[in-house]
Amino acid sequence: MHTEAIDPPGVQWLRVSPKYVTVRLVEWAIGNVLMVAVLSLPLIFVLLGWWRWPPLWLAITVPAVMLVLALWRLVLIPRQVRAIGYAERDDDLLIRRGIFFQRTMVVPYGRMQYVDVAVGPVERGLGLCTLKLHTASAGTNAHLPGLPAEEGARLREQLSARGEARLAGL
Amino acid sequence: MSLPDKKVDGGWNRVHPASPFVRGWVALAAVGFFFGRDAFERMLQGRDFLDPNLNGRVPWLLAGGAVVLLLTVGGFILSWYFTRYQVAEGYVRVNTGFLFKQQRQARLDRVQAIDIVQPLLARIFGLAELKFEVADAGESAVRLAYLPLDQAKQLRATILARAAGVVSGPEATEEVPEAPEHVVLSVPPGRLIGSLLLSEQTIGILVGAAVVVAVSVFTQNQTLFLALIPGILGIGAAYWTSFNKGYNFTAAISPDGIRLRYGLLDTQAQTLPPGRIQALMVTQPPLWRIFGWYRMHVNVAGYGVSASTEGAARTMLLPVGLKPDVMRMMSLVLPDPGVEDPERVFTAGLEGLAPVGSSNPAPDEQVPDVQTDGFTTTPRRARLLAPLGWRRNGFRATRTALLIRSGRWWRALVMVPHQRTQSMALHQGPWARRFGVADLVLHTTAGPVSPRVFQAGVSQAVELFDQQAARAREARKRQTSEQWLAQVAPQAPEVAAAAELGKPAELGKPVQPEQHQTSTHQEDRHDG
Known part of the structure; x- marks a missing residue:
């Protein structure tokens, strides 16, 4: 993967598992398919002649726009997953994400208060997990999804050990 | 980990017996109102004290009222009886509750702030509430309501002395003198x-x-x-x-830290130990510019962010002040500004504006422009993105802190000490990419200050991101222990003497304890 403009120079990014695309697809389906289906109900009712109020054009436009947006999100998913990266440096962990709205975050090991590993049902089926880092700041919204389970466990141990070695007060 | 004192001392104490009544007067008033209103109204109207229609039911009503009253008072007494506190062995412990017991202990050297609050009713009775904050951004870790004011002050002095690492002798446990303080400014x-x-x-x-x-x-x-x-x-x-x-706002410095007092009816006295301020913000609404007023807010780990007026007041470091006041408070919060001419730098941060033409002509130029007071501002190419703010939005890193200024009309200057940076993130949206700029967000504990460098040139932002990570790392290695006074205790009398002489805490010549706090290499607890 090419390095984006805001990434610090000379960082070798590690990628998350490509299987994470599946997790995102399931999430996408639950969110968007349901929404489009619900928004399509007025259209069906209007077509069946049960409802009068939403004019036909409106009943078509709303779900159509949502459908286009949903498809757009669907197309983006593989690229978004490819854009997630992390790098362990000597004193901190770098996490990057995003294509349009990019974010590169640095979390010093000494600042980590605790490390979470969470596994959802779909992730468990694929042998993945999500790593969450917590610092004293609520703004540190550092989570790293789609890690293979053993990589997640390794990172957790690694981060905890390094955090302990470099622990600093607030 | 060495505790200041191994000896069990203090024993268990109770809060003042009147406290539940002071705290629960609303409940008592409600009971009184509920049962008394009817009779009272009747009396006013010159009728019988009791409703004649009630007849046989009167004893029952009275009995009901008495039972409710007794239960309330009984609950108060029980809650008072079962509330005990103790300050010993480096911990403050509080036990509360009789049905659902709660035992809470907080480490003294983890204190982030300590407040003495006097609501109006408590003030009438000469009582005060003591709040002890640790870093969890929620409610106060320990609240002792209510103690007699002198006792609350004494307890505060004891807690702060122990937290600071001043080991008191066995017989002097209750006699820790209050740290001398020197008033810095009042509003x-x-x-x-x-x-x-x-x-x-x-x-x-x-x-x-x-x-x-x-x-x-x-x-x-x-x-x-x-x-x-x-x-x-x-x-x-x-x-x-x-x-x-904000009435009667007074800021003072003592070896314990910064003392803030304020309040007209409810008074509050906050103590912020040295180095507990995570981030600081100076703002100036447009109309305040007429008189050159500023206000200051801080992030403190224990205060958290709360929308309530009390929370907003607690994070206020200065409700309104002139520039010299701001400079003085800055010098208290950041005794070592890490630059040669702090006043000039802070002034540039407060009011500075980059000249129209000179700001970063070449996109990759890294040299800070001398004419802009060292503040690196948004490159000219992004002026369409921030037509008003592009000459104002900027940052400057000193040896000890990062200064971020922003806002053309709502001027703001944010300061984050390097060793307080938690984590950082670079953000760049599609528009920012189009103009070659990026935002840098610094994460600090919850509070009113959210530091963000707006629209810095990409190369400068990435460089700052890297350098800032390194600076924060260095600063953390230098960081002193939680027991901030352990090294300066012998010097405390000098501060007292200085305070008596009325020597102002000048900028760049900080009051003794802070200087030591930041400059001494201390203990190997945080060895990296």
């Missing part, structure tokens, strides 16, 4: 009123009133003014709260 009431009148809410009110008047004239509808009444009441209440909280 005159006139200025406070003026600042309220010129604050943002006034602008909002004027705009709102103008809209209402215009609409009512236009539609010839007089009843519209009636709708304003709740709004006016709310605004009056907001002004009153601000005035009540």
